[in-house]
Amino acid sequence: KNEVEQSPQNLTAQEGEFITINCSYSVGISALHWLQQHPGGGIVSLFMLSSGKKKHGRLIATINIQEKHSSLHITASHPRDSAVYICAVKRGSQGNLIFGKGTKLSVKP
């Protein structure tokens, strides 16, 4: 079993829909990251969080440390949100990230 599991693997939505991507992890962490990988391959960091909730524009990320679970929400989705969304966790004092396999999102106009 992977240390970081994401669901769903693939997600197709209509423009304007509310989207939720889930991430569960099985190890102790100091922080969780949500990343976006565009079709061209570049990776952008969306959020880093260790508790509670963060919001940036139409994106919201939440984390429940007790349940070892995080969600990424996209409100009013748009075709330009189409990308792979990756959850990654940082374990304690170690510097490196452990990644989920990603969720491929496609938003249709």
Add this chain to the structure above:
Amino acid sequence: NAGVMQNPRHLVRRRGQEARLRCSPMKGHSHVYWYRQLPEEGLKFMVYLQKENIIDESGMPKERFSAEFPKEGPSILRIQQVVRGDSAAYFCASSPGTGDYEQYFGPGTRLTVT
């Protein structure tokens, strides 16, 4: 403030050749991480370096792969005697420290071994 720079963006090597991938971290960042993304797979950690030191190389293949981050200049990921299975996207990321800092990713180097 330029972001993380990687070059080349695309690299084609024949089996048995050497590949050198370069990463210049963001200004003020002294911590560099290398990750590999094999086709249709997720990102995997390879190595974590600070200036002149390898901190964690637990994700590096035991043979043919090496990394350095000299006092001056970019970090280098070196793959000797490349094989087809080395074809992947190699990303580097940088951060200013080991605490809970964000890691900023470079655009990646796509290595193709023919």
